[in-house]
Amino acid sequence: MRVQKDILIVYHSQGGTMASLAQRFARGAAREEEVEVTLRRAGEASLNDLLRCRAIAIGSPEYFGTMAGMIKDFFDRTYTEAQERTIGLPFVLLVCAGNDGRGAIAQIERIATGYKWRQALEHLRVVGPPTEADLRAAEELGHTLAAGTALGIF
Numbered sequence: 573m574r575v576q577k578d579i580l581i582v583y584h585s586q587g588g589t590m591a592s593l594a595q596r597f598a599r600g601a602a603r604e605e606e607v608e609v610t611l612r613r614a615g616e617a618s619l620n621d622l623l624r625c626r627a628i629a630i631g632s633p634e635y636f637g638t639m640a641g642m643i644k645d646f647f648d649r650t651y652t653e654a655q656e657r658t659i660g661l662p663f664v665l666l667v668c669a670g671n672d673g674r675g676a677i678a679q680i681e682r683i684a685t686g687y688k689w690r691q692a693l694e695h696l697r698v699v700g701p702p703t704e705a706d707l708r709a710a711e712e713l714g715h716t717l718a719a720g721t722a723l724g725i726f
Contacts, residue, residue, distance in 0.1 A: 576606065577626045577627075578607070578610060579601050579608070579626065579627045579628070579629065580610050580617070580621050580622060580624075580628045581601070581609065581610065581612065581628075581629045581714075582612055582613075582631070583613065583630070583643075584614045584632055584640035584642040585613070589701065590631045590632065592702065592707065593631060593666050593696070593698065594710075595611070596707045597666060597713060598611045598714060599714065600714030600715035600716075600718070601629075603715050604715065604722045605722075613642070614642035614646040618650075619654060623653075626662075626721050626726075627662040627721045627726055628661060629664050629714070630663065630665050631667075632665070632676050633668050634667055634668070634669035634670075634672070638675055638679055639675075643680070647683050654687065658688075660688065662689070662691075662692035662717070662721065663690070663691060664691065664693045664694075664695060667696070668698040670700065674697070693720075
């Protein structure tokens with residue numbers, strides 16, 4: 573009997589850019605049969621989603637040099653209960669920005685350090701509107717995270 577391994581993708585999107593990146597990431601992750609993919613908008617993601625997953629991808633646009641408020645809200649709602657229960661959780665970030673994206677990445681990495689999560693792969697940072705190459709990169713990143721999770725690498 574195989575153990576199902578869950579990947580949680582939590583994202584926020586106002587204009588649809590991050591939604592398209594998160595969906596392509598999920599499509600790539602779903603290529604692994606042993607992995608169940610849960611795609612949630614940050615406002616709908618729950619503590620149970622987080623506690624159940626074996627790896628997490630966080631997708632945030634960068635607003636005014638910071639992560640999206642709904643991503644911060646997800647962290648605020650889950651931190652106390654999940655901090656000691658998700659130590660070592662593999663994570664990766666998807667960040668889209670008009671200018672840079674590094675501020676959002678730095679903030680989310682700082683919070684992930686508080687959870688004691690570990691970065692599994694290089695983050696995807698998209699500056700400007702995503703190209704087809706960016707969408708393919710998101711899909712490949714999703715597949716890589718899922719494959720590593722299925723094999724127990726992450």
